[in-house]
Amino acid sequence: MSEMKRRDFLKVVWGAAGLAVLGEAGWVGLQFFSPQVVDGEFGGVFKVGAVDDFPPGSVTPFNAGRFYLVRLEDGGFLALYRKCTHLGCAVPWNQAEGRFICPCHASEFEMDGQVRNPPAPRPLDRFVVTIADGQVSVDTGTTITRDHTSPDDVVYA
Amino acid sequence: MTTLDPRPESLPQRVAESIQRDKPFSEDERDRMKAVMNSLLLHIHASKVPARSLKFTYTFGLGGLSLLLIMMLIVTGIMLMFVYTPSPDSAYTDMLALQSTVAFGQLIRNLHHWSGNLLLVVVFLHMLRVFYTGAFRHPREFNWVIGVGLLLLVVMANFTGYLLPWDQLAYWAVTVGTSLLDYVPVVGEQISLLILGGPEVSGATLRNFYGLHLAIVPMMILMIVSVHIFRVRRDVGTVPRNLDEEPLKRLEKVTTLPHLVSREAVFAIVMIGLILLWSTWVNAPLEEAANPDHSPNPAKAAWYFMGLQELLLHFHPFFAAIVIPALALGGLMMLPYLRTDMDTEGVWFRSRMGRKLAWIGFFTGLIATPLLVLLDEYVVNLPDLLPSLPTIISNGWVPLAGILLLLILYAGMLKRVFHAASCEVRQSVFTLLLTGFIVLTIIGIAFRGEGMALMWPWEV
Numbered sequence: 001m002s003e004m005k006r007r008d009f010l011k012v013v014w015g016a017a018g019l020a021v022l023g024e025a026g027w028v029g030l031q032f033f034s035p036q037v038v039d040g041e042f043g044g045v046f047k048v049g050a051v052d053d054f055p056p057g058s059v060t061p062f063n064a065g066r067f068y069l070v071r072l073e074d075g076g077f078l079a080l081y082r083k084c085t086h087l088g089c090a091v092p093w094n095q096a097e098g099r100f101i102c103p104c105h106a107s108e109f110e111m112d113g114q115v116r117n118p119p120a121p122r123p124l125d126r127f128v129v130t131i132a133d134g135q136v137s138v139d140t141g142t143t144i145t146r147d148h149t150s151p152d153d154v155v156y157a
Numbered sequence: 158m159t160t161l162d163p164r165p166e167s168l169p170q171r172v173a174e175s176i177q178r179d180k181p182f183s184e185d186e187r188d189r190m191k192a193v194m195n196s197l198l199l200h201i202h203a204s205k206v207p208a209r210s211l212k213f214t215y216t217f218g219l220g221g222l223s224l225l226l227i228m229m230l231i232v233t234g235i236m237l238m239f240v241y242t243p244s245p246d247s248a249y250t251d252m253l254a255l256q257s258t259v260a261f262g263q264l265i266r267n268l269h270h271w272s273g274n275l276l277l278v279v280v281f282l283h284m285l286r287v288f289y290t291g292a293f294r295h296p297r298e299f300n301w302v303i304g305v306g307l308l309l310l311v312v313m314a315n316f317t318g319y320l321l322p323w324d325q326l327a328y329w330a331v332t333v334g335t336s337l338l339d340y341v342p343v344v345g346e347q348i349s350l351l352i353l354g355g356p357e358v359s360g361a362t363l364r365n366f367y368g369l370h371l372a373i374v375p376m377m378i379l380m381i382v383s384v385h386i387f388r389v390r391r392d393v394g395t396v397p398r399n400l401d402e403e404p405l406k407r408l409e410k411v412t413t414l415p416h417l418v419s420r421e422a423v424f425a426i427v428m429i430g431l432i433l434l435w436s437t438w439v440n441a442p443l444e445e446a447a448n449p450d451h452s453p454n455p456a457k458a459a460w461y462f463m464g465l466q467e468l469l470l471h472f473h474p475f476f477a478a479i480v481i482p483a484l485a486l487g488g489l490m491m492l493p494y495l496r497t498d499m500d501t502e503g504v505w506f507r508s509r510m511g512r513k514l515a516w517i518g519f520f521t522g523l524i525a526t527p528l529l530v531l532l533d534e535y536v537v538n539l540p541d542l543l544p545s546l547p548t549i550i551s552n553g554w555v556p557l558a559g560i561l562l563l564l565i566l567y568a569g570m571l572k573r574v575f576h577a578a579s580c581e582v583r584q585s586v587f588t589l590l591l592t593g594f595i596v597l598t599i600i601g602i603a604f605r606g607e608g609m610a611l612m613w614p615w616e617v
Binding site: 034036042104106118143 | 333337454455473
C-alpha cells in the first residue's frame with residue numbers, strides 16, 4: 001500500500017473544504033429562497049359549509065381556496081384544484097356543457113375531474129375533503145395528483 | 158527660474174492632454190492607431206481592420222446593435238425602477254400612472270418594451286448571420302456556444318420582465334410558461350415551486366421575477382457578453398468572401414478610427430432614431446389588471462414562446478416542452494463541432510449548391526409545417542389510432558420518430574440527387590427546421606383564436 005504524500009493529502013483536504021463551502025452556500029441559498037407558507041390563505045383548511053348547502057349534481061367554486069367543491073349525483077363530495085393539469089390555467093366550470101373546459105388549450109374534464117379531451121395528461125388534482133358533524137371542510141395544504149379517477153377519491157357524508 | 162516640467166504647453170493644454178493623450182482625429186494613420194491602442198476601445202476593436210469586413214451586408218451590424226439595445230435597456234430600465242413597486246397591490250397601478258401621470262412615462266416604457274423585444278429578434282438574427290456565413294468554425298466553436306447561452310439569457314430577461322406589468326397578459330403568459338417546468342422529470346416541480354415562490358403565480362412570484370429581471374439576469378448577460386466580445390477580438394473577425402473565391406491571403410487594412418467607428422456611430426444613431434420613432438407611435442400592450450380567477454380565452458404565452466405553445470398542441474407535453482427543445486438546443490450548440498468538408502468561412506450560404514439547397518429547405522419547411530399542423534388538427538388522431546399505448550408514446554415518441562425519419566430521408570435524398578457536400582446538406586436541414594419553427598410561431602401568434610382553434614388571422 002502506497003502512502004499518501006503530504007502534498008496530495010493537503011490537496012484532498014482543501015478540495016473537500018472547497019466543496020463543503022459550495023454545498024453550504026447552495027443550501028443556504030435554497031433555504032433563503034424557498035417559499036413561505038401563510039396561514040389563512042390558499043394552502044390552509046377551508047370550512048366551506050354544511051352538507052345540505054350543496055345539492056347533488058352541483059359544482060361550487062371557492063376562489064380563495066382555488067378549488068371547486070363538486071357534489072356528484074350520488075351525493076359524494078370531491079374538491080378539485082382548479083389549476084389545469086396541462087399548463088396551469090384556471091379551468092372554469094361550464095354549466096351548460098356540464099364539464100370543465102380550459103380556455104387555454106381546450107382541455108376538457110368531466111365533473112369528477114376525469115380527462116374528457118386532451119391535451120391535459122391527467123385528471124384534475126384534488127384536495128382532501130373531510131365531513132364532520134355535517135360540516136364540509138377542504139384541506140388545500142397538499143394537492144393530490146392522480147393518473148386516473150377512482151371511486152376512493154369521493155367522500156360521502 | 159527652472160521648472161521640473163519641461164513641457165512648453167499651457168495649463169489648459171496640459172489638462173486636456175492628461176485626459177486624452179492621443180490624437181484620434183489626426184491625419185496621420187499611426188496617431189489614429191495609437192488612439193485605439195491607448196484607450197478602452199482596444200477591448201472592442203483592433204487598431205486596424207480588413208477593409209472588406211466593413212461591408213454592411215456581411216454582418217448587418219447585428220452584434221453591435223445588440224450592445225446598443227442592451228445599453229438602451231439599462232438606461233430605460235433604471236428609469237422605470239424609480240416609478241415601479243413589485244407588489245400585486247401597486248404594480249398595475251404603477252403601470253397606469255406611467256401611462257397618465259408620469260411625464261414621458263409611456264415613452265420610456267415603450268422604449269424599454271420594444272428594445273427588449275427587438276433585442277431578442279436581433280440576437281437571433283445575429284446567430285443566423287454567423288451560421289449562414291460559416292463564421293462559427295474553429296477556433297470560434299465555443300464562442301458560438303456562449304452566444305447560444307446569451308440567447309437563452311435574453312429570453313429569460315424578456316420572460317421575467319413580462320410579468321412585471323401585472324396585467325392579464327403577464328399573469329397568464331407566465332402561468333403557462335412556468336407550467337412547462339412541471340414536465341421536467343424529478344426536479345421540475347421543485348424548481349417551479351422555487352421560482353414561483355409557491356404553487357401559483359403570486360406576489361412572491363412578482364418579487365422573484367423582479368430580482369431576476371433587475372439583478373441576476375442582466376448581471377449574467379453583462380459578464381458573459383464581456384467574455385463573448387473578448388473572444389471575438391481574440392479569434393479575429395471573419396472577412397466576407399464572394400462565391401467561388403479562394404480564401405484571401407493578404408488583406409487590405411484600414412484604420413479603425415475613423416473607418417469602423419464612424420460607421421458604427423452612424424448606424425447607432427439611425428437605429429436609436431428608428432426605435433424612438435416606433436416607440437412614439439406604438440404603445441407597449443397593457444391589458445386589464447391580473448385576475449387569477451379568470452384565464453382569458455385564448456391564453457397565449459409570450460410571442461417568442463408561441464412556437465413552443467404550438468408544439469404543445471400537437472405533442473405530449475413532455476416532448477413539446479422538454480425533449481424537442483432539449484434536442485434543438487443541444488443540436489444548436491453542437492453545430493460548430495460537427496466535421497465540415499468545406500471551407501466556407503465568410504461566404505454567405507456556403508456555395509452555389511448551398512444556396513440552392515437552402516432554398517429547397519426553406520420551401521420544404523414552408524409547405525410541410527402547415528400541412529403537418531392541418532393533418533394533426535383535422536385528419537390524424539394518434540392517441541385514438543393507437544389506443545393501447547400511453548399518450549406519451551402515441552403522441553410523443555411516435556410522431557417525433559416519424560419526423561426524424563422524414564428528416565433523415567430528406568438529407569439522404571439531397572445527397573443522392575445533388576451530390577452535395579455534408580455541410581451544404583446540413584445547412585439545408587437547418588434551414589428547413591428554422592423555417593418550421595418560424596411557421597409554428599406565426600401559426601401560434603396569428604392563426605390561433607378562441608379555444609386555441611385554428612382560424613384565419615382576421616377572425617382571431
